[in-house]
Amino acid sequence: MAYSAPSTLQGALSALAAGPVAVIAGGTDFYPGLRDAPAPTDLLDITGIAELRGIARTPTGWRIGACTRWSEIVRADLPPAFDGLKAAGREVGSVQIQNAATVAGNLCNASPAADGVPPLLTLEAEVELASDRGKRRLPLGEFISGVRQVALRPGELVAALHLPDPPAGARAGFAKLGSRRYMVISIAMVAVLVRLDGAGAIAEARIAVGACSPVARRLPALEVMLAGCPAARLAGFDIAPAHLEPLAPIDDLRGTAAYRLDAVAELCRRALAEAVGVAERGDG
Numbered sequence: 001m002a003y004s005a006p007s008t009l010q011g012a013l014s015a016l017a018a019g020p021v022a023v024i025a026g027g028t029d030f031y032p033g034l035r036d037a038p039a040p041t042d043l044l045d046i047t048g049i050a051e052l053r054g055i056a057r058t059p060t061g062w063r064i065g066a067c068t069r070w071s072e073i074v075r076a077d078l079p080p081a082f083d084g085l086k087a088a089g090r091e092v093g094s095v096q097i098q099n100a101a102t103v104a105g106n107l108c109n110a111s112p113a114a115d116g117v118p119p120l121l122t123l124e125a126e127v128e129l130a131s132d133r134g135k136r137r138l139p140l141g142e143f144i145s146g147v148r149q150v151a152l153r154p155g156e157l158v159a160a161l162h163l164p165d166p167p168a169g170a171r172a173g174f175a176k177l178g179s180r181r182y183m184v185i186s187i188a189m190v191a192v193l194v195r196l197d198g199a200g201a202i203a204e205a206r207i208a209v210g211a212c213s214p215v216a217r218r219l220p221a222l223e224v225m226l227a228g229c230p231a232a233r234l235a236g237f238d239i240a241p242a243h244l245e246p247l248a249p250i251d252d253l254r255g256t257a258a259y260r261l262d263a264v265a266e267l268c269r270r271a272l273a274e275a276v277g278v279a280e281r282g283d284g
C-alpha cells in the first residue's frame with residue numbers, strides 16, 4: 001500500500017492527477033465505511049496541508065479550510081449566526097471524534113444524517129473545489145446531489161467552504177433528535193438562522209432539516225410563513241404539512257416517516273426558541 005501525506009495543496013493535486021487514489025482526512029467515516037473490505041491500495045492523507053486548515057475572515061465573509069476539525073469550529077471566535085454550526089459540531093460523535101473529524105469529510109461522505117449540512121445550508125455555504133485544472137465553487141445544495149453522492153470530478157478535492165457574511169444581528173440554533181442523548185446518529189435535526197426586526201418580529205428566517213430526505217433541505221414555505229411573526233409567539237406556532245413539503249423521510253429502524261415529521265415540527269420550535277431566546281436577551 002502507498003500512503004502519501006503531502007504538505008502542499010499542489011502536491012496533493014499532482015498526486016490526484018497522477019491516478020486513482022483514495023483521499024482521507026480524519027478517517028472517521030472512511031475507515032468504518034470499509035466494513036470488511038480491504039483498504040484501497042493508495043491513500044492520500046490531506047490533513048498535513050496548511051492551506052486546507054483553519055478559519056479566516058475574507059472581504060465578504062468567512063473561509064473554513066476543508067480539513068478544519070469540528071473541535072476547531074466549536075472553539076472558534078465567530079459571530080452568533082454560527083452558533084448552530086458550533087452546536088452541530090458538538091454533536092458529531094464524541095470529543096475524540098471531533099478532534100479528528102473534518103468539516104469537508106462530513107460533506108463528502110454525503111450521509112443524509114450528516115449533522116454539519118443543515119447549519120451550513122442556513123449559512124448559504126459554497127464549496128470550493130480544486131484540481132490541477134484550477135478551482136471552481138458550487139453552492140452546498142448542489143455539491144451534495146444524493147445519498148453518498150457529491151459533485152466531485154476525478155482529480156478534485158474540496159479545498160474550503162466559503163460563507164457569506166450572515167445578516168447583521170442574525171442568531172442561530174440547532175436541535176437534534178437521536179435514540180439517546182450523545183454519540184448517536186440523527187433521527188432528525190434542524191438548523192435555524194433568524195434575524196429579528198426592531199419590534200421583535202422575525203425579519204428573516206432560514207430553516208434546514210437533515211435526516212428526513214436524501215439530502216438535507218431548506219424549508220422555503222416555512223421561512224416565508226415565519227416572516228413578520230412576533231418572537232414571543234414562536235413557542236406554540238403551528239407547522240402545517242405544506243411547510244414540510246420538501247422532506248421525504250423514510251421508515252427505518254430508528255423511526256417511522258410519520259414520527260420523523262412530528263419530530264421535525266418540534267425540533268423547529270426548539271431551534272427557533274434557542275435562537276430567538278438568545279436574541280431577546282440581547283447577549284452573546
Ligand SMILES: Cc1cc2nc3c(=O)[nH]c(=O)nc-3n(C[C@H](O)[C@H](O)[C@H](O)COP(=O)(O)OP(=O)(O)OC[C@H]3O[C@@H](n4cnc5c(N)ncnc54)[C@H](O)[C@@H]3O)c2cc1C
Pocket residue numbers: 022023024025026027028029030031032046066067091092093094097100101102103104105106107108109113114115116152156157158159183184185186
Ligand atoms: C463513532 C463515530 C461517531 C460519529 N458521529 C457522528 C455524528 O453524530 N454526526 C455526524 O454528522 N457524523 C458523525 N460521524 C461521522 C464522521 O465523524 C463525520 O462525518 C466527519 O466529519 C467525517 O470527517 P473525516 O475528516 O473523518 O472524513 P474522512 O473519513 O476522512 O472522509 C470521509 C469521506 O470524504 C472524503 N473526503 C474527506 N475530505 C475530503 C476533501 N477535502 N476533498 C474530497 N474528499 C474528501 C473521503 O475520501 C471519504 O470518502 C461519526 C463517526 C464515528 C466514527
